[in-house]
Amino acid sequence: MTPFVTLEGKRALITSGTRGAGAATVRLFADLGARVLTTARTRPEGMAESMFVAADLTRPEGCATVARAVRDRLGGVDVVVHMLGGSSAPAGGYRALDDDAWQEEIDLNLMPAVRLDRVLLPEMERQGSGVVIHVTSIQRQLPLPDATTAYAAAKAALSTYSKSLSKEVSPKGVRVVRVSPGWIETESAVALAERLAAEHHVDVERGKQMIMDSLGGVPIGRPSRPEEIANLIAFVASDRAGTITGTEYVIDGGTVPTA
Structure with missing residues (x-):
């Protein structure tokens, strides 16, 4: 019997796939038949070298390294999952955020997706298929003023960028979807x-x-558990979600109030 969701034969890049929801997504994609490449600054013990590339994606040269690895090891890509994100900004509200703090949040939460998409999407367009998944955050809707203003703003920028990208590339066969977790x-x-x-x-x-x-x-x-985030990402990456593009799926246990 054919499983309900399969990623058999798909070539997938999953950024920040060594811990948490990223690691859960790497495991699930591999279990569902995908050829997976993931990246972080250092390879964790126990992860096969064949599926890992060391790179700092907050730097342009790190993104270039990963893009080359995608071409060399996978021969192209069918699914890109942008899991990378986080915050190191100090608490203390807007007064605590100098220009360097703002730039660090943007370099971590927005620019890696922008840079990798710019390199990898043209091949998806040429092949007439592909899926790009941007992992955003409910913080873009529910920022915590004392601690997450810059992070939330960067994730909001990622979400807006993702929506615009979907309008551009969906007519060419490339789906672009956002997954917005709450606390994991x-x-x-x-x-x-x-x-x-x-x-x-x-x-x-x-x-x-x-x-x-x-x-x-x-x-x-x-x-949410990391595996639950991975389940949603795998579904929207699969052919079962073939007409889903340009939208954002919140997975937060009901945290965000709705009308």
Whole structure:
């Protein structure tokens, strides 16, 4: 019996695929039959060299290195999943964000997708097919003023760029989709919950609840698991989603209020 979702024979680039939702997406794509290449600054222990390229995607030369690896190792690409993102900006609201802090958030959360798409999309257009998935964030709608203003603004820029790109390339057979996660229970998220728990002398579950409270609550009562993010990404990358383009799928346990 043919599985409901398959990526058999697809050539896929997944950025930042060594931890959290990125690693879960790499595993699932490989399980579904895709040939996967992923990238980060350093290769984690246990990951095959054949599916990894070391690069700093916040720099133009890092993006160029990955683009060459896609051509050399995969012979082209059918699916690009832009998982890379995050924030190192200081807390303290807008006053704490100097020009360097703003530039770092843009270089991490927007420019890698822009640069890689610019190099890889022309081949997708020539072959008349392909899928580009930009992983955004609910922070673009629900920024935390003390801590995520620059990150949220960069993700908002990524979302707007993605929508514009979809209008340009969808008529040429290339789908462009956004996946917008809320809080994900990654290694770093658990570490944050543990730190909060220690600071407030409570257990880790209470630490997690504190994070959810800071987001205005998560109606489902828990964060998303990395595997759940990967499931959504795999579906929209598959041929089952053949007419889905130009839209954004929120996966946040109900965090973002809707009318």
